[in-house]
Amino acid sequence: MSSRELILGRVRAALRDGPAPGPAPRDYRRSFPSADLDVLVDRLVDYKATVRRITEDAVAAVAAEIAGGTIVVPEGLPSDWRPSDVLVDEGDPGLAPDRIAGAAAVLTAAAVAVAETGTIVLDASPDQGRRIITLLPDVHIVVLRPGQVVASVPEAVARLDPARPLTWISGPSATSDIELNRVEGVHGPRNLHILLLES
Amino acid sequence: MSRLPELLEQLEARVTERGGVVHWAADANEANAIVTDLVKQTGSERVIKVKSMATQEIALNEALEAAGIQPIETDLAELIVQLGEDKPSHILVPAIHRNRSEIREIFLKAMPGVDPALTDDPPVLAAAARKYLRETFLSTKVAISGANFGIAETGTLAVVESEGNGRMCLTLPETLITVMGIEKIVPAWQDLEVFLQLLPRASTGERMNPYTTMWTGVTPGDGPQNFHLVLLDNGRSAVLADETGRQALHCIRCSACLNVCPVYERTGGHAYGSVYPGPIGAVLSPQLTGVEDNASLPFASSLCGACFDACPVKIDIPAILVHLRNQAPHSRAERAAMRAAAYTMARPRLYARAQRAAKLARIAGRRGRGLPLGWTDARDLPEIPQQTFRDWWASR
Numbered sequence: 308m309s310s311r312e313l314i315l316g317r318v319r320a321a322l323r324d325g326p327a328p329g330p331a332p333r334d335y336r337r338s339f340p341s342a343d344l345d346v347l348v349d350r351l352v353d354y355k356a357t358v359r360r361i362t363e364d365a366v367a368a369v370a371a372e373i374a375g376g377t378i379v380v381p382e383g384l385p386s387d388w389r390p391s392d393v394l395v396d397e398g399d400p401g402l403a404p405d406r407i408a409g410a411a412a413v414l415t416a417a418a419v420a421v422a423e424t425g426t427i428v429l430d431a432s433p434d435q436g437r438r439i440i441t442l443l444p445d446v447h448i449v450v451l452r453p454g455q456v457v458a459s460v461p462e463a464v465a466r467l468d469p470a471r472p473l474t475w476i477s478g479p480s481a482t483s484d485i486e487l488n489r490v491e492g493v494h495g496p497r498n499l500h501i502l503l504l505e506s
Numbered sequence: 507m508s509r510l511p512e513l514l515e516q517l518e519a520r521v522t523e524r525g526g527v528v529h530w531a532a533d534a535n536e537a538n539a540i541v542t543d544l545v546k547q548t549g550s551e552r553v554i555k556v557k558s559m560a561t562q563e564i565a566l567n568e569a570l571e572a573a574g575i576q577p578i579e580t581d582l583a584e585l586i587v588q589l590g591e592d593k594p595s596h597i598l599v600p601a602i603h604r605n606r607s608e609i610r611e612i613f614l615k616a617m618p619g620v621d622p623a624l625t626d627d628p629p630v631l632a633a634a635a636r637k638y639l640r641e642t643f644l645s646t647k648v649a650i651s652g653a654n655f656g657i658a659e660t661g662t663l664a665v666v667e668s669e670g671n672g673r674m675c676l677t678l679p680e681t682l683i684t685v686m687g688i689e690k691i692v693p694a695w696q697d698l699e700v701f702l703q704l705l706p707r708a709s710t711g712e713r714m715n716p717y718t719t720m721w722t723g724v725t726p727g728d729g730p731q732n733f734h735l736v737l738l739d740n741g742r743s744a745v746l747a748d749e750t751g752r753q754a755l756h757c758i759r760c761s762a763c764l765n766v767c768p769v770y771e772r773t774g775g776h777a778y779g780s781v782y783p784g785p786i787g788a789v790l791s792p793q794l795t796g797v798e799d800n801a802s803l804p805f806a807s808s809l810c811g812a813c814f815d816a817c818p819v820k821i822d823i824p825a826i827l828v829h830l831r832n833q834a835p836h837s838r839a840e841r842a843a844m845r846a847a848a849y850t851m852a853r854p855r856l857y858a859r860a861q862r863a864a865k866l867a868r869i870a871g872r873r874g875r876g877l878p879l880g881w882t883d884a885r886d887l888p889e890i891p892q893q894t895f896r897d898w899w900a901s902r
């Protein structure tokens with residue numbers, strides 16, 4: 308007998324007493340008033356991210372100013388967001404890891420943002436690119452449209468496609484492993500900048 | 507849980523459709539053999555690991571080392587523990603028993619290429635780990651992870667973390683091997699909304715943990731192009747068979763129960779002598795490995811109920827403890843001792859004499875002598891008071 312059959316058999320035997328499935332209470336808050344951008348900004352700042360509210364035509368200039376050097380961008384980033392000094396990650400296999408790591412920053416769009424928790428979700432769409440490009444540079448600049456902001460986690464889950472690789476980011480990485488002192492920025496980008504577009 | 511067989515099959519089907527390979531491991535040995543073989547097939551002589559209790563439970567690192575493969579822990583605390591050749595003591599902060607200067611010493615001694623001018627400032631120590639691990643992440647072809655959740659409906663796996671080493675391990679290598687206990691399964695994508703809200707809050711009190719990664723099989727051109735999922739039983743189906751004990755399988759390893767437990771607070775994680783410490787360890791370890799092997803753990807509680815109150819998924823730990831106590835084997839000597847104690851306690855004069863005798867025994871013997879071997883390895887024996895209450899009362 309294969310281990311697969313063995314395990315499934317054991318589990319079926321274990322459930323012979325036919326326990327009823329527990330109720331799945333969904334009486335927690337699931338719908339919210341429209342997302343409050345000020346709440347999002349407040350939460351993001353609390354997580355040590357820098358937030359700027361700008362118009363769309365200013366993206367390239369502001370990103371260049373933050374980065375102060377070469378910026379990695381995904382292939383599908385809107386062309387008018389692209390600063391002049393960019394490295395475009397295109398084709399397969401795309402940019403080599405050391406070139407990505409050597410850039411001053413990475414500039415991407417996002418899939419969804421959750422106001423209540425200060426979370427940005429990336430789903431590796433063409434305007435966000437492969438996961439590796441947002442992992443190696445020390446500065447990550449994210450452009451967010453107001454329509455992408457939802458109030459709560461359930462709404463974000465409903466909007467996202469599980470078939471895509473998802474990265475949920477809530478502030479820069481952190482550890483409390485050394486005497487419970489919070490240290491920010493262990494791996495991944497140590498600086499998170501959000502450019503929230505005016506509607 | 508009651509639909510576990512069908513959910514497991516569904517998860518297997520979804521992961522396979524998306525280019526992943528699913529393996530089933532009935533016990534620790536089988537899981538270790540599967541993972542070791544998979545790593546050998548890649549030709550890699552080392553693997554990067556992201557903290558996972560399941561791989562600790564099966565002692566995967568030891569198995570890999572025995573096969574000549576070097577496992578590198580990438581979680582900062584696990585790295586401290588591994589470089590210090592030590593054992594973790596807490597689910598969430600495994601190196602809570604080490605202070606900053608000890609960590610500096612460990613890094614100076616065991617971290618290749620570390621700056622000798624390293625200070626014991628936590629950000630400096632974290633930066634040293636970042637630099638050391640960055641090289642390792644980029645040059646290692648195989649990663650091994652656990653999973654916080656596996657979603658049957660979609661085949662999606664999730665790793666919830668803080669440091670970003672998870673993102674690194676789940677994104678950079680060519681091959682990813684995930685070892686997941688069969689109880690980590692949730693039925694639907696929508697269920698994630700509950701767990702994503704519960705876990706960070708119960709665990710660290712944050713609104714949301716810094717990073718969560720979710721992936722479904724293989725994404726062409728993005729992340730590991732070979733993905734293996736090892737579904738681990740290792741005693742879980744036996745836990746499931748126990749009507750009272752099965753609820754322990756709902757545990758999401760948030761560690762809230764450890765943080766409120768008065769016994770854990772006093773003894774620390776090592777005293778539990780098992781991978782899963784604290785209140786949940788006291789119910790999970792004996793159930794996974796058999797009550798005989800961890801017979802003392804269900805007794806390591808005052809049944810105060812703080813863990814039940816703290817638990818976000820409402821596991822009635824005290825009830826399972828009592829249940830397990832009834833199953834624990836009592837040696838003949840223990841039963842005889844208990845009968846003798848009952849007899850003595852029922853007879854006041856005899857009891858008074860016995861108490862004085864205990865005092866004499868204390869003066870005669872070294873601390874802990876005569877106790878079963880091992881008991882005082884990680885614990886102190888309380889002093890027996892100088893004077894019994896009765897003696898004191900009589901002398902007033």
Ligand code: SF4
Nearest residue numbers: 757758760761763817
């Ligand atoms: S038993 Fe409950 S409180 Fe303890 S770690 Fe598991 S989920 Fe958290």
